[in-house]
Amino acid sequence: MRILISLLQKEFLQIFRNKTLLPLIFVLPLVQLIVLVNAATMDMKNIRITVVDMNLSSTSRLLVSKLEASPFFEVGDMLINKQMGIDYLQDNKTDILLYMPQEMEQTLTKEGVVKVQIIADAIDASKAQLAFGYLTNIIQETHMQVMLEQQKLQNVKRISTNSSFWFNPDLNYKYYMLPGVLVILVTLIGLFLSALNLVREKEIGTAEQINVTPIKKYQFILGKLIPFLIIGLFELTLGLLAGKLIYGLPFSGSLLVLYSFASIYLIAVLGLGLLISTLSQTQQQVMMVSFFFMLIFILLSGAFTAVENMPELAQKLNVFNPVYYFMNAIRMILIKGAVFAELASEFRSISIYACISVTLAVLSYRKTN
Amino acid sequence: MENEQVIIVRDLVKKFGDFTANAGLNFHVDKGEIFGFLGANGAGKTTAMRILCGLSSPTSGLVEVAGYNVKTHAEEVKKRIGYMSQKFSLFEDLTIWENMRFFSTVYGMNKTAFKERGEMLLRKLELFEKRNRLVSTLSLGWKQKLAFTVAILHEPSIVFLDEPTGGVDPITRRQFWEMIYEAADNGITVFVTTHYMDEAEYCNRVTIMVDGRIDALDTPAKLKEKYQVNSMNDVFLALAR
């Protein structure tokens, strides 16, 4: 026990003496967290639309005024030439093009049906789809209004839909993104700090000095693990406080459950980092290997895009992805107020993960080559 | 000199793939001896020393240090030895005192014993007043002397020094050897590798390694007599030829 305390004391002295590293691990991530959560929204507003109105009738004007009133669209130049519109698309000056043919109103009154053309830049497929959806709705509404004015509409049967959003009634995407980005930051810092720290000692030779002492392997690994566990939890606390104070992040669930999960999670991640570094010789190797795994872990974890939409194989791969478990758990706890029992399977998985990664790290650490 | 053998090496072989670093070494070291381990760069000195310290395990052969087999009881051996590596390896971002305190706990010294002995050793080095300085601010010579002090802090029965005087000035080397003598007088066996042949003269006995083998083992005086030369340098040249 004394040995462990003295190892911890040594690590903390070293960390707090490193004046360039401190802002990099405490200030920068926090700034990123506060700034970047604003970036991550799929909330489509301001879709740039260009209208080619060859009809110039009251119907077409009604449609345009409805577009202008819509929060989703930003109506740009009005053109009278379809080719020009397509050039706009090519030059990235607009996202979607609405083409209304010359005889639109006349055909509609005469035949009751008319076609307008929508040309979307579909490189961003989901954006194109959403834009198309909004636009069709607006066209329908316009048509209804025209028919109402002409009193052509008799009692229509309809299904009225009413959506309500649980846990986050205002659809505040920051509640969703903030825990996500926070998990990423805490993970990156924990993993890289622990992994680089150990391999750095190998590189500069102090690890050898330790290896020739009677220190036990588990003591050494714990001495490397605990400081970064504490730093990780501290970082998490900072992030949660910032989220609460700046963005009103809800804490619906129990903080005890959250911190218990976070601790086990960090042990799993730090164990992984230490495992990588016991198997590496240089800092460069550690960085490349950790980076490779982290990028995959983060992208698959559902931080930015929902896991449910991923193909079966990717979802299965997530069994090996610690970030996935924590990503789920932190959102469930904070936003949905999930209790321990509802997270039992996550708790089980991450505990197994932690046991395996720390055991492997201890086993693969060689005092004798 | 007592005849208690604190290091026994029999038929030690170490291979790295096809490369044989140590080809059947045989020697022993007596308690309280200053044992010099000489050889050119790459002759296999460091490899052998790392095996004796339990940092590396032998391919075959028997190695007993401080009464324990290093292959099976490396951790028991480690409790009883001190080690100073070729590359300075104390923590540069800790102070002198923090480094000493850390290693004293690691070797299980109790607090009061450490304070007493630590202060005594540092006073001798005239570093006690500077004990709160970061190690990184010390010059190489001071660093080496400090590393030696840390290596004998816990009063090991054997201390292993791997090229301890590499790159330091002659005066510091001199002081360093005085420290080694003092440690030996206090009953610590000293096992030292070096490629400075003049330093070999300070040892009780020396071995000279060439290409992974021990080519000579005796007191400096007897070796000089055997090869009929005036200095250890010439002994070495005669062997290496």
Added chain:
Amino acid sequence: MNRFLAFVKKEFLHIFRDVRTMMILFIMPIAQILIFGFAITTEIKNASIAILDKSKDEVTRELTQKLLASDYYTVSDYLSSEAEIESSFTKGRNKMVVVYEPQFAQNYEKNGVAKVQLLCDASDPNTARILSQYATGIFASYGEMAQSNGIQAEVRMYYNENLDGFYMSIPGIMAMILMLVSAMMTSISITREKELGSMEVLLISPLKPIQIIFGKVTPYILMAIVNILSILALSYWVFNVPVKGSMALLLFECILFTVLALSLGILISTVAKNQMVAMFMSLFALMLPVILLSGFIFPIDNMPLVLQWLSNIIPPKWFIIIVKTIMLKGGGLAHVWKETLILVAFIVVFVGLSVKKFNVRLQD
């Protein structure tokens, strides 16, 4: 020149001797493109929902069938009372609960209006919004309004007719890989030499500083080209996304961007004291801002104004626009000259700052 070539050779040996690093440098782009291609999608597929049908008549059954036919939803639970809704979100992890009112069919036929409630788990607001929108659309198209008169929209999806989500990711992946491989690797490898002291050896050698820097970055440029080609090959053969515009122009732009990333890497290495600091700087300066602000997962147009301005100083944003235009829209230099100039300006700034820092250090 010979001296320079010898130096470049040494750099190559450094990189290639470390098999693990090299494997990762080459495998990373492939793994990433596969992940992005298959896994990172904002399209909703098979979201699990629960149904609370208080009416259980043929209309509600038909509506549920329509929901299922859309591929957006799979029904994982049928609830019997409102009390089960909450646990269906937390324990059952459904994304949406559809509640049909009692006497649904009667209300629909007699009163002309029947009510359905969509309860969404909005802890993921993006998914919640899309799920409710799709469902609303499906319910609205039921019955008489779906007739074939009125104004009909005929849609053409340009550049990506199958609405393949992968199109959006390619430029982003290219930007990310080039940025990370080039900027992170150079910053770390130069800092490493500084730390080990071998930089001083190089500086007192007859090599000019500029040659040293070029020697350091040449292998990474070649590696970046290999990475670009493997990304393009995969996107062509695995995902059927061809290069519509000029291949030569695209390669030129990629190399330009690689040079930009390398100059950023050099800049970081002039500031960082050791590898750990260099890595944290690259990591935080590059990874999250590149993912989040370059517009390849989250559209820049939706961000708050401040972030839209901020995104202008994220070089990948411009590169992504260039790649999109050339590769996916078939545009030429006439369409991307402005963005190209911006990339050049970044390079000038980064190189200028590095030279300044470098000289300052030498004078110390």
